Amino acid sequence: MSAVTKLSYLGFNVADFSQWNTILFDILGLEVRKDSPAGQTQLRMDSQHHRFTFFESDHNSTAYIGWEVDNIDQFNALYQHLQTMGIGVELASDSEKEARQVLELMKFRGPDNVAMEVCFAPFKDNQPYEPSCTRFGGFVTGDQGLGHILYCHSDMKEALAFYRDALGMRISDYIHWDEARATFLHCNPRHHTLAICNPCFGTGAGELNHFMVQAENIDDVGQAYDRVAELDVPLVLTLGKHTNDKMTSFYMITPSGFAIEYGFGGAEIHNDAEWEVALYNAPKIWGHNLVG
Numbered sequence: 125m126s127a128v129t130k131l132s133y134l135g136f137n138v139a140d141f142s143q144w145n146t147i148l149f150d151i152l153g154l155e156v157r158k159d160s161p162a163g164q165t166q167l168r169m170d171s172q173h174h175r176f177t178f179f180e181s182d183h184n185s186t187a188y189i190g191w192e193v194d195n196i197d198q199f200n201a202l203y204q205h206l207q208t209m210g211i212g213v214e215l216a217s218d219s220e221k222e223a224r225q226v227l228e229l230m231k232f233r234g235p236d237n238v239a240m241e242v243c244f245a246p247f248k249d250n251q252p253y254e255p256s257c258t259r260f261g262g263f264v265t266g267d268q269g270l271g272h273i274l275y276c277h278s279d280m281k282e283a284l285a286f287y288r289d290a291l292g293m294r295i296s297d298y299i300h301w302d303e304a305r306a307t308f309l310h311c312n313p314r315h316h317t318l319a320i321c322n323p324c325f326g327t328g329a330g331e332l333n334h335f336m337v338q339a340e341n342i343d344d345v346g347q348a349y350d351r352v353a354e355l356d357v358p359l360v361l362t363l364g365k366h367t368n369d370k371m372t373s374f375y376m377i378t379p380s381g382f383a384i385e386y387g388f389g390g391a392e393i394h395n396d397a398e399w400e401v402a403l404y405n406a407p408k409i410w411g412h413n414l415v416g
């Protein structure tokens with residue numbers, strides 16, 4: 125079956141990029157591409173040409189989610205599959221592929237009209253990633269992709285069907301707590317690349333609740349947590365550990381209103397046949413206390 129295999133990149137429209145400097149550079153240590161095109165800032169976190177693009181805009185919004193497949197046969201099969209499902213998928217123009225710095229690209233709309241893309245072969249840079257602050261190690265990417273995202277959707281049944289049937293993701297587990305009903309899905313060894321949830325905790329339908337990036341070394345998360353306090357970066361959730369993916373992490377509020385989770389030690393799923401799909405009644409084992 126055709127399926128996406130990674131979260132590859134994310135794009136955001138931002139009204140004032142200068143407000144992001146502390147989180148992106150002092151806390152996470154991402155690298156600015158000095159050759160970013162006019163009107164945008166491309167950021168690196170590993171060998172990929174860029175993982176994030178921030179577009180100068182008059183408003184804050186998520187511009188697109190970029191998924192990835194591993195080879196050209198998967199790309200062609202997924203394009204056919206989306207067409208067969210009646211999803212309005214379009215192959216991107218050469219200039220659009222150039223803008224994303226990928227070999228192949230298709231574009232379509234997901235649940236709640238969320239703009240999505242699937243690429244094959246994003247450019248690798250021959251120059252190593254240079255973090256903008258001191259780090260003990262890199263980010264966990266490679267075959268696990270950029271990290272994970274949590275989206276809220278108006279119709280969870282319809283959204284789940286889209287991500288499973290159209291994009292080929294598999295269910296990892298579920299967490300039901302307070303008014304939240306979350307389903308976690310994977311497409312590579314990362315416990316979840318996508319979580320979907322009913323609109324809750326201030327995140328509306330079709331909105332990004334947070335994205336997560338994972339450090340290879342717990343000390344990077346610990347030192348970043350110290351810097352968050354020193355630099356007065358607003359938190360959503362304090363340091364804590366999740367029940368399902370066992371990730372130790374904290375959540376920062378971004379100027380756009382969604383959060384960034386920065387974590388270590390996420391569980392991996394290597395054999396679907398042996399994986400037990402569980403339902404949890406809480407998202408945390410300890411910590412992750414709501415701030416404010």
Ligand SMILES: [Fe+2]
Binds near residue numbers: 272274334335336385
């Ligand atoms: Fe998360």
